[in-house]
Amino acid sequence: GAGVSQSPSNKVTEKGKDVELRCDPISGHTALYWYRQSLGQGLEFLIYFQGNSAPDKSGLPSDRFSAERTGGSVSTLTIQRTQQEDSAVYLCASSLMGGGHTDTQYFGPGTRLTVL
């Protein structure tokens, strides 16, 4: 079946503009994660959604970042007033249960964001 999809694949924006990144998880997966991969860095956790529970936002780097997940499926990551340091690849992952070591996270292809 279809894997995790993300759109757009590439986004170039000007400093100060807002951007929205979209993630479609695998159907039936209750857990959804956003990570950021900056140049030369590993993946940095941003936010986690599990079912109808309140999201874990502990990884969001500033209040310019927000995310929502509508109807327990599609998620949108919004970055307001983008800065050049926001340039990175944003990865979305989903898993069946969000239950730890036995629950595999499946990653999307990522959105490459470039802030000029």
Place this chain on the structure above:
Amino acid sequence: AQRVTQPEKLLSVFKGAPVELKCNYSYSGSPELFWYVQYSRQRLQLLLRHISRESIKGFTADLNKGETSFHLKKPFAQEEDSAMYYCALYSGAGSYQLTFGKGTKLSVIP
């Protein structure tokens, strides 16, 4: 706080030679460790997890709690093994995000 360290950014080996990708972690509890791989132009995917004690594509990894290491090994490297490899840790507490190392790029020379 947990941390994952992969000391080598780039590792080059000849085809047929043994491979060892190093991973060290810092976590006070009992961690779960994973290796993820990203081949060129493909998405990040799970390679193996220590809890399963499995061998995938000839790769194995043993969790050494004394040395806080989870090195990835393969006895004979193949060209198709060339990729980025990421070690990741799941702390088991709070939410279920993974903590990743910065990755090692493996290049297998024909």
